[in-house]
Structure formats: structure tokens, C-alpha cells
Amino acid sequence: MTGDTQPDPVPVLILLGPPGAGKGTQARRLHETFGLVQLSTGDLLRAAVAAGTPAGKAAQTVMQAGGLVSDDIVLAVLSERLADPDCAAGVVLDGFPRTTAQAQALDEMLDRSGQRVNAAISLEVDSAGMVSRVVGRFTCGDCGEGYHDSFKPVKTTGVCDSCGGQNMTRRADDNAATVMSRLDAYHEQTAPLIAWYETRGALRRVDAMGGIDRISEDIAAVVAAQITTTSHHAEAAL
Numbered sequence: 330m331t332g333d334t335q336p337d338p339v340p341v342l343i344l345l346g347p348p349g350a351g352k353g354t355q356a357r358r359l360h361e362t363f364g365l366v367q368l369s370t371g372d373l374l375r376a377a378v379a380a381g382t383p384a385g386k387a388a389q390t391v392m393q394a395g396g397l398v399s400d401d402i403v404l405a406v407l408s409e410r411l412a413d414p415d416c417a418a419g420v421v422l423d424g425f426p427r428t429t430a431q432a433q434a435l436d437e438m439l440d441r442s443g444q445r446v447n448a449a450i451s452l453e454v455d456s457a458g459m460v461s462r463v464v465g466r467f468t469c470g471d472c473g474e475g476y477h478d479s480f481k482p483v484k485t486t487g488v489c490d491s492c493g494g495q496n497m498t499r500r501a502d503d504n505a506a507t508v509m510s511r512l513d514a515y516h517e518q519t520a521p522l523i524a525w526y527e528t529r530g531a532l533r534r535v536d537a538m539g540g541i542d543r544i545s546e547d548i549a550a551v552v553a554a555q556i557t558t559t560s561h562h563a564e565a566a567l
């Protein structure tokens with residue numbers, strides 16, 4: 330420990346990139362490789378919608394239209410989840426921050442517990458190809474494995490190749506019209522965060538157009554360096 334009140338710093342990683350860039354897939358792999366907790370504000374909001382909470386009811390219409398949910402709602406669901414004990418292992422944020430105001434709020438939130446963003450990893454893709462990547466994708470609701478009608482079909486319709494589950498799910502907002510709006514929201518409100526983190530020396534760029542395994546390796550190299558740095562900081566503070 331670094332003192333009576335300050336816990337050791339834990340890694341805080343951010344995945345940046347448009348819808349379809351592979352943030353969810355790569356965040357899941359970072360969980361498997363490094364034990365980092367995947368915090369997806371999209372998942373947290375979808376859970377709130379499914380549970381019919383006031384936040385979920387307010388978010389639902391905006392999500393169906395492909396716009397951005399208000400910072401107040403997003404910050405509330407995120408900070409509640411961040412307070413869970415498992416997040417002390419380190420987190421990978423997927424889909425957050427999405428605006429400069431959210432990035433500032435995150436810095437303030439982390440600052441209060443002596444933490445900081447270690448790296449914002451930008452998944453660099455050709456945006457023009459993202460609509461076809463997103464429309465047609467589906468996920469195993471049991472193990473989380475991702476598939477696509479054209480690019481990665483299952484061997485047996487309705488059955489997960491990975492775990493054998495028969496619980497395939499498709500997101501309501503993965504239709505062409507909503508994806509176009511989500512891409513517009515990304516370019517207008519989220520893409521400026523790339524320069525924002527670059528200015529702060531935290532940006533790491535990864536080419537995310539190749540095979541999933543190669544991309545995972547490139548991301549893992551960035552994360553491994555950050556985790557080493559974080560533990561050195563903790564040791565130096567002893």
C-alpha cells in the first residue's frame with residue numbers, strides 16, 4: 330500500500346474506436362489475458378434498459394436512434410459499477426469516454442482515488458467498412474463469443490461454436506440506419522478524444538483492420554507495458 334488512505338494504482342485502459350472497430354471483442358480478450366474488468370457503458374446501459382430502471386427508460390429512445398445518452402446517466406451507471414470491488418484488479422473501458430466532458434469527468438473521478446488513465450488505445454480502422462461489419466453481427470448470450478452472418482458464421486444455425494449454447498442475441502441498434510447515426514455521433518463527438526489523449530501523452534494507436542489475433546497481440550503489448558509501469562509506480566511509492 331502507498332499509505333493509510335491511498336490504494337495502489339490499478340491499470341485503467343481505454344479502448345477508442347468507432348462502432349464495429351472491435352472494442353468489445355478486444356476488451357473481452359484483455360479480461361482473459363490480464364484479468365482486467367471490462368466496463369462497457371453500452372452493456373451497462375442495455376442492462377438498465379432491460380431492467381426498466383429510470384436511467385434505462387431515459388436511455389432507451391436515444392440508443393434506438395443511435396445518439397449519445399446524456400453524460401449524467403452514463404456517469405451514474407459507470408461510477409456505480411466502478412465502485413464494485415472486482416474493479417480493483419484494473420479496468421478496460423469500452424465505449425467510455427465518448428465526449429470530452431466524459432473524459433474530464435473520468436479524470437476527476439480517478440484523481441479522487443489517486444488513479445489516472447494509463448493508456449487510451451485507439452483502434453484504427455477504415456470507417457467506411459464499419460456498417461457492414463456491424464450489420465449482421467450477433468453474440469452468444471452464454472459465453473459472449475461474437476459472430477457475423479457473412480464474415481464469421483456459426484457452423485450450425487443458432488448454436489455457438491465455442492460453448493454449444495443456443496442463446497444467440499442481436500442488438501436492436503445494429504441496423505443500417507442506426508449504425509449510420511452511431512458513426513456520425515462517433516465522428517462528431519468521440520473522435521476528438523484521440524487528439525485529447527495524444528496531447529496528454531496517453532494515446533497508443535493500433536492498426537485494427539487485420540486479423541483478430543494479430544490485433545490482440547498488438548494491444549496486449551501496449552497493455553503489458555502499462556501494467557509493468559503501474560506496478561513500478563506502486564513499488565516506488567512504498
Ligand SMILES: Nc1ncnc2c1ncn2[C@@H]1O[C@H](COP(=O)(O)OP(=O)(O)O)[C@@H](O)[C@H]1O
Binds near residue numbers: 347374
Ligand atoms: N459513454 C457513452 N456516452 C453516451 N452514450 C453511450 C455511451 N456508451 C454507450 N452509449 C449508448 O449506447 C449505445 C451503444 O453503445 P456501445 O455498446 O458502446 O456500441 P458501439 O460502440 O458499437 O456503438 C450508443 O449508441 C449510445 O447510445
